Amino acid sequence: MFKTSITILSCLLAAFASAATAACSSKSAASGSADNAAAPADSAAATAAAPAACGDSIYAYVEAQTSLGPRTPGSDAHSRCAEMLRQRLRRAGAEVSTDSGTGTLADGSAIPFANIFGRFNSGAGRRVLLLAHYDTRPWADEDPDPANHSKAIDGANDGASGVAVLLEVARHVASRAPEVGVDILFTDAEDSGLSAPEGADPSTVARYEDSWCVGTQHWVRNMPYDAARGQLPSYAILVDMVGAGGAVFAKEYFSMRSAPHIVSKVWDAAARRGYGQMFVQRHGGAINDDHIHIASVGIPAIDIIDAGRPGGFTPTWHTMADNIANIDRGTLQAVAQVLLDVLYSEKARP
Numbered sequence: 517m518f519k520t521s522i523t524i525l526s527c528l529l530a531a532f533a534s535a536a537t538a539a540c541s542s543k544s545a546a547s548g549s550a551d552n553a554a555a556p557a558d559s560a561a562a563t564a565a566a567p568a569a570c571g572d573s574i575y576a577y578v579e580a581q582t583s584l585g586p587r588t589p590g591s592d593a594h595s596r597c598a599e600m601l602r603q604r605l606r607r608a609g610a611e612v613s614t615d616s617g618t619g620t621l622a623d624g625s626a627i628p629f630a631n632i633f634g635r636f637n638s639g640a641g642r643r644v645l646l647l648a649h650y651d652t653r654p655w656a657d658e659d660p661d662p663a664n665h666s667k668a669i670d671g672a673n674d675g676a677s678g679v680a681v682l683l684e685v686a687r688h689v690a691s692r693a694p695e696v697g698v699d700i701l702f703t704d705a706e707d708s709g710l711s712a713p714e715g716a717d718p719s720t721v722a723r724y725e726d727s728w729c730v731g732t733q734h735w736v737r738n739m740p741y742d743a744a745r746g747q748l749p750s751y752a753i754l755v756d757m758v759g760a761g762g763a764v765f766a767k768e769y770f771s772m773r774s775a776p777h778i779v780s781k782v783w784d785a786a787a788r789r790g791y792g793q794m795f796v797q798r799h800g801g802a803i804n805d806d807h808i809h810i811a812s813v814g815i816p817a818i819d820i821i822d823a824g825r826p827g828g829f830t831p832t833w834h835t836m837a838d839n840i841a842n843i844d845r846g847t848l849q850a851v852a853q854v855l856l857d858v859l860y861s862e863k864a865r866p
């Protein structure tokens with residue numbers, strides 16, 4: 517109770533930037549910098565110019581989602597979460613739109629989706645797209661107890677963490693905009709997919725692969741950018757499963773194929789902050805995630821995902837243990853800080 521009160525207090529202070537003594541203040545993350553608002557001369561100076569991410573604030577954004585219950589597509593908790601995200605983006609000053617429809621899962625059943633898009637500083641020519649999925653998996657099918665395989669997960673890490681990190685970015689963009697325009701996309705129906713069973717008929721494999729990231733597949737076919745007029749964002753960064761203690765972000769395969777220069781930019785920014793143990797200089801596996809669909813329409817796209825541990829994904833992946841008890845403020849803060857450093861180092865023109 518006491519601890520909760522402290523967390524809420526420090527987050528409120530952070531959110532309203534009202535006290536220099538708060539656990540997270542509104543000052544730049546760099547200490548001793550005389551003028552953090554000065555234009556960065558290089559990447560290291562940009563680190564000094566970025567606002568400071570607040571782990572308590574991001575944790576509170578995770579809790580705001582998990583307290584609704586599992587956000588499986590079609591559920592009341594999912595609708596309430598969608599409305600909350602639209603409101604938060606609007607309050608942060610974004611122009612908000614929703615791309616909704618119905619997709620198809622591997623078994624042929626229908627799944628509703630509503631992708632939520634927020635655009636900051638729509639007049640900026642050069643833009644960066646940030647995305648995370650807000651839906652949660654309807655089945656804990658990786659849980660050690662088979663009795664849990666048909667239960668829905670809280671998705672504190674797999675879903676809420678990425679969204680929370682982007683809400684933190686939105687909070688800072690609202691109070692001091694970077695030079696580039698920022699677009700935030702909360703994708704839906706990412707996590708109701710099934711993997712093809714061993715020995716599946718090859719003609720059915722695509723159906724299984726396409727049962728993941730259903731919302732994003734629709735969004736890219738209707739995206740709010742005119743590619744013919746050169747309006748695509750310069751690049752996109754997906755954050756997925758960015759809230760567990762001991763997270764290891766390796767350089768995911770499709771990210772390296774689509775945008776090795778953005779992977780370098782992000783991993784270099786992490787190294788400058790001393791997060792080299794988390795953002796490791798190692799190549800990772802190939803992951804069927806939202807970024808591959810964004811890359812398919814010509815936007816260089818990368819995935820920051822906790823898949824670099826010896827066993828692959830974090831141990832709570834698709835289990836009932838993916839809950840708030842296994843969320844780590846330090847990981848959330850590190851990822852948000854790296855995104856802020858990258859965004860605030862970008863120039864209005866390349």
Ligand code: 1BN
Pocket residue numbers: 674706707709711728756757803804805
């Ligand atoms: C990421 C988080 N994913 C699901 N939850 C994508 C994925 C798809 C991971 C297929 C493994 C297999």
Ligand code: ZN
Pocket residue numbers: 653674707834
């Ligand atoms: Zn998942």
